[in-house]
Amino acid sequence: MHIKKYTVAAFILIILVGWYIYAFVTQESLSINLFGTTLPSFSIAVWVILPMIILYVASVIHMLFYSFLGTLKSRKFDKDYEKIVNAIIDAYLGKNDRSNSFKTSRYQLLGSVIDNATIFPVGDVNIDIDNKKISEVLTLINKIRNGEPVDLKKYSLLPSNPLVIQNERNRYKKGDISAEDILADEKKYDSSLRKEVYIDFVKEAPLYLIEKYKSALTKEALFEILSRVNADKHTLEISNDSLISLFNDLKLSSKEYIEASKKLSKTMLPEQRIKLFETLSNEKEFAMEAYLFTLFDLEMIDPAKEILDISQANEYIPFKAYSSLRECGENFDINLFV
Numbered sequence: 001m002h003i004k005k006y007t008v009a010a011f012i013l014i015i016l017v018g019w020y021i022y023a024f025v026t027q028e029s030l031s032i033n034l035f036g037t038t039l040p041s042f043s044i045a046v047w048v049i050l051p052m053i054i055l056y057v058a059s060v061i062h063m064l065f066y067s068f069l070g071t072l073k074s075r076k077f078d079k080d081y082e083k084i085v086n087a088i089i090d091a092y093l094g095k096n097d098r099s100n101s102f103k104t105s106r107y108q109l110l111g112s113v114i115d116n117a118t119i120f121p122v123g124d125v126n127i128d129i130d131n132k133k134i135s136e137v138l139t140l141i142n143k144i145r146n147g148e149p150v151d152l153k154k155y156s157l158l159p160s161n162p163l164v165i166q167n168e169r170n171r172y173k174k175g176d177i178s179a180e181d182i183l184a185d186e187k188k189y190d191s192s193l194r195k196e197v198y199i200d201f202v203k204e205a206p207l208y209l210i211e212k213y214k215s216a217l218t219k220e221a222l223f224e225i226l227s228r229v230n231a232d233k234h235t236l237e238i239s240n241d242s243l244i245s246l247f248n249d250l251k252l253s254s255k256e257y258i259e260a261s262k263k264l265s266k267t268m269l270p271e272q273r274i275k276l277f278e279t280l281s282n283e284k285e286f287a288m289e290a291y292l293f294t295l296f297d298l299e300m301i302d303p304a305k306e307i308l309d310i311s312q313a314n315e316y317i318p319f320k321a322y323s324s325l326r327e328c329g330e331n332f333d334i335n336l337f338v
Contacts, residue, residue: 003063010056014049021045080107087111089137091119094161149174159190168193183213191216199224204234207242217249219256223263230267240276247280247287257290258338261297270298289338292319296334301326 022045031041080102090098091114098115102108121141129135140150144163149171157164168189171177179201182189198216201209202224210225225246228236252260257280264273277294280287288307295304296319308320318337325332 003060003067006063007056007060010052014052014056017052018045018049021048076103077107080104080111083107084111084114085131085133087114088119089133091115091117092121092134092137092141093155093157094118094120094163095157144170147173149176159188165190165193169196172197180209180213183216186215195221203228207236207238210236211242211245214246214249217246219250219252222246222250223260226260226263227267229264230269240272240279243276244279244283248283252286254286254289255338257284257287258293261290261294262335265294265297274298274300289316289319292316293334293338296322 022043026044029041029043030047032047083100083102084107087098087100100111100115102111121138129138140152141163143150144167147170149167152164152167159165168177168182172179172182172193179197182197183194183201186194194213194216195218198213199218199221201213202221225236225238226243228234229238229243230236247260257277261273261277264276268276273294277287277291281291292304292307295301295307301323304319305323308316308323322332322334322337
């Protein structure tokens with residue numbers, strides 16, 4: 001019952017009772033002795049309505065007390081609701097450190113599930129949600145998915161966050177930031193994005209910048225660099241020492257060293273190519289097959305045979321087979337053996 005309505009009804013009842021007693025029952029006055037104290041003399045009608053007034057006051061205090069408790073409980077639910085909204089937003093944004101404290105048992109269960117779950121919109125993002133904060137986040141996700149750069153600063157996301165990486169990728173593709181901007185700031189941009197743009201960067205960058213940002217070097221980027229050595233377009237003049245330094249920053253397999261030799265066979269001078277893979281084979285066991293391939297590819301049969309002759313019986317089998325065929329007068333392409 002609303003207190004205002006209750007008050008009006010109570011006072012009407014009190015007045016009617018007092019009026020009825022005074023008008024139709026008695027108009028006499030009465031003095032009451034309460035615990036040895038004689039109270040002033042009042043009309044009997046007043047003494048009748050006085051307990052009603054006391055009951056009214058007590059009932060109002062009772063209702064105010066429980067209304068206050070209800071308000072506190074309601075506030076807990078309202079605050080927990082806001083926390084759930086924030087938890088959903090954090091889950092949508094892919095935040096890793098999520099730990100919300102909820103006051104109500106129902107929200108504690110739901111909040112615990114959300115805080116320990118990965119939630120991400122699948123398919124077309126529906127932005128028609130009756131919550132401004134969630135709708136705003138879904139709109140941002142939708143734009144990022146569609147290749148649009150957005151402002152994510154207020155969400156305080158880490159550089160390694162997938163949405164941040166994609167958003168910075170969108171900015172890069174739109175020309176808002178350059179590859180060098182990304183490569184120059186290791187703290188602001190995730191390493192995966194830096195490695196990605198480095199592949200584009202080395203296609204035209206001068207050698208000193210390639211070496212400056214080689215912390216982002218990948219195998220794919222290395223092969224882009226190799227394709228530019230003495231090439232007709234975007235020519236890159238690079239010494240063996242510089243190339244070896246790049247090779248040493250990566251862990252290449254035997255096949256990848258061979259592929260590197262194939263890539264360099266198109267443009268690198270034979271003498272430089274032989275010296276490069278000879279040096280690499282002396283430093284790394286995995287590069288020996290590439291050195292043998294280089295020698296056979298350049299028809300340097302005798303140096304290759306010398307290496308094979310001192311090798312173990314179970315080593316370099318394909319190259320030994322190729323060498324034997326050459327001795328028998330067969331002239332196969334060395335690429336068939338690697």
